[in-house]
Amino acid sequence: MSDNYLSLSYGQLGASVLLIIINVALSIQLRLGLERSLAIASLRCVVQLLLVGYILEWLFALDNPWVVLAIALLMAAIAGISAVNRTSRRFAGIYWRSLLSVLVSAFLITNLSVIGIIQVQPWYNPQYLIPLLGMILGNTLNGISLGLDRFMEGVVSNRNGIETLLALGATRWEASHKQIQTAVRTGMIPIINSMMVMGVVSLPGMMTGQILAGASPLDAVRYQIIIVFAIASASALGTLGVVILAWGALFSPSHQLLSDRLHHITKN
Amino acid sequence: MAIIEGIKIGCQKIQPSLSSEEAARWLWRDLSFNLEPGIQLGLVGATGTGKSLLLRAIACLDPLDEGEIRYLDRPLSAWNLPLYRSQVIYLHQRPIMFEGSVEANLKAVYQLAINSHRRYDPHQVRDLLETFDRHPDFLYQPATNLSGGESQLVAIIRALQLEPMVLLLDECTASLDPETTHKVEEAIAFWLSANPQRACIWTSHDPQQIQRVTNQQLILSPYVG
Numbered sequence: 245m246s247d248n249y250l251s252l253s254y255g256q257l258g259a260s261v262l263l264i265i266i267n268v269a270l271s272i273q274l275r276l277g278l279e280r281s282l283a284i285a286s287l288r289c290v291v292q293l294l295l296v297g298y299i300l301e302w303l304f305a306l307d308n309p310w311v312v313l314a315i316a317l318l319m320a321a322i323a324g325i326s327a328v329n330r331t332s333r334r335f336a337g338i339y340w341r342s343l344l345s346v347l348v349s350a351f352l353i354t355n356l357s358v359i360g361i362i363q364v365q366p367w368y369n370p371q372y373l374i375p376l377l378g379m380i381l382g383n384t385l386n387g388i389s390l391g392l393d394r395f396m397e398g399v400v401s402n403r404n405g406i407e408t409l410l411a412l413g414a415t416r417w418e419a420s421h422k423q424i425q426t427a428v429r430t431g432m433i434p435i436i437n438s439m440m441v442m443g444v445v446s447l448p449g450m451m452t453g454q455i456l457a458g459a460s461p462l463d464a465v466r467y468q469i470i471i472v473f474a475i476a477s478a479s480a481l482g483t484l485g486v487v488i489l490a491w492g493a494l495f496s497p498s499h500q501l502l503s504d505r506l507h508h509i510t511k512n
Numbered sequence: 513m514a515i516i517e518g519i520k521i522g523c524q525k526i527q528p529s530l531s532s533e534e535a536a537r538w539l540w541r542d543l544s545f546n547l548e549p550g551i552q553l554g555l556v557g558a559t560g561t562g563k564s565l566l567l568r569a570i571a572c573l574d575p576l577d578e579g580e581i582r583y584l585d586r587p588l589s590a591w592n593l594p595l596y597r598s599q600v601i602y603l604h605q606r607p608i609m610f611e612g613s614v615e616a617n618l619k620a621v622y623q624l625a626i627n628s629h630r631r632y633d634p635h636q637v638r639d640l641l642e643t644f645d646r647h648p649d650f651l652y653q654p655a656t657n658l659s660g661g662e663s664q665l666v667a668i669i670r671a672l673q674l675e676p677m678v679l680l681l682d683e684c685t686a687s688l689d690p691e692t693t694h695k696v697e698e699a700i701a702f703w704l705s706a707n708p709q710r711a712c713i714w715t716s717h718d719p720q721q722i723q724r725v726t727n728q729q730l731i732l733s734p735y736v737g
Contacts (some may be wrong), residue, residue: 413598413626
């Protein structure tokens with residue numbers, strides 16, 4: 245660890261609360277009604293981050309591959325479940341399909357990057373594995389929930405069009421190809437957009453962090469490129485995987501659209 | 513030999529009730545029928561007796577809960593369904609037009625793998641348009657702007673050009689004026705007469721139309737059981 249950066253004290257953290265208080269004051273003054281959610285969100289953010297900080301300290305000190313693996317699995321499971329929770333429709337078996345897509349895509353790509361490309365020794369070194377996996381999972385989760393939501397929406401709103409094609413002799417793949425295509429594209433848009441403007445409009449968080457921690461900008465950029473490619477490919481795999489699995493659940497082998505299986509859930 | 517045969521078929525409708533349990537009720541059950549060659553069969557029954565569902569089940573768009581449907585003496589499960597559906601075409605009450613012109617809609621079906629051996633035939637389409645008194649310029653109109661009646665016409669042409677063996681006509685003239693309705697009926701009769709192995713099934717909200725065009729009727733009554 246380099247000592248090229250300033251460690252922060254809890255006093256300094258407390259001072260940063262002032263930044264949020266400015267917003268709260270504005271919200272009260274202008275009656276925006278945001279003060280409550282701002283306060284809750286800030287509190288959650290502090291508690292969750294502190295907790296993660298302690299867990300990571302503990303994990304780094306422990307240096308046990310099984311614990312690292314268990315934490316990684318837990319992270320992936322949470323990602324798989326949250327991806328579904330952000331969609332507005334459900335069908336039986338949606339959760340395991342999302343979990344499977346997240347697990348396969350994130351683990352494949354994380355392992356390829358950590359072991360194959362960055363060549364971390366030992367492979368489970370949590371200093372590399374956990375943050376990389378976290379970034380990959382966060383983005384894969386986005387892709388999966390966007391793609392899944394778009395696919396279910398597309399199938400429901402184009403039900404008649406899909407059945408018209410089926411009735412004219414289309415296979416289930418031909419009849420729903422457009423919805424599959426749109427869904428996968430929708431899932432990929434965020435990562436493609438962010439790659440387009442990376443470094444120009446936004447400085448990526450990981451790179452910023454490494455620079456703040458004293459790494460040379462060029463080193464930081466190299467890491468950033470690897471991680472962004474890993475994110476893009478895991479998002480693509482995960483989105484494609486979940487859309488194909490959902491497609492298999494909603495279209496029967498006898499080329500029927502099983503729209504009864506889909507139901508809308510009301511969100512509060 | 514019957515072209516299509518239904519053997520003791522039954523279909524349940526699942527109604528999501530207020531409680532979390534889902535109640536299933538039979539729309540029809542133990543239903544058997546034969547569709548003989550050359551026949552125009554009329555499906556008769558009050559609203560909610562499952563006429564559309566029966567047509568959709570014959571097209572295999574909805575699964576059956578009981579029984580079996582056979583086409584040319586083979587159960588549907590033994591058929592390659594896209595092939596079956598290119599011969600037994602279901603026409604939806606509210607036809608959906610694909611994006612693009614009317615002509616693009618007619619050509620779209622030739623892009624399906626099952627029709628890859630066929631070619632779009634402009635002469636055939638022109639003849640069909642003439643049957644319905646439509647100017648050839650009709651082909652270049654954007655299909656998504658068509659009225660309900662015009663969409664039904666395009667859907668009928670889209671199906672007829674494939675020269676199917678069976679048509680399942682679900683209220684297929686509901687949005688048409690009487691004159692065009694007659695032309696459609698004539699076109700269907702002409703299509704039927706071109707091959708003795710053809711047949712079709714009609715549903716209609718108009719009992720007179722059923723009387724006029726069909727020579728056999730299948731009466732669906734609410735299932736009590």
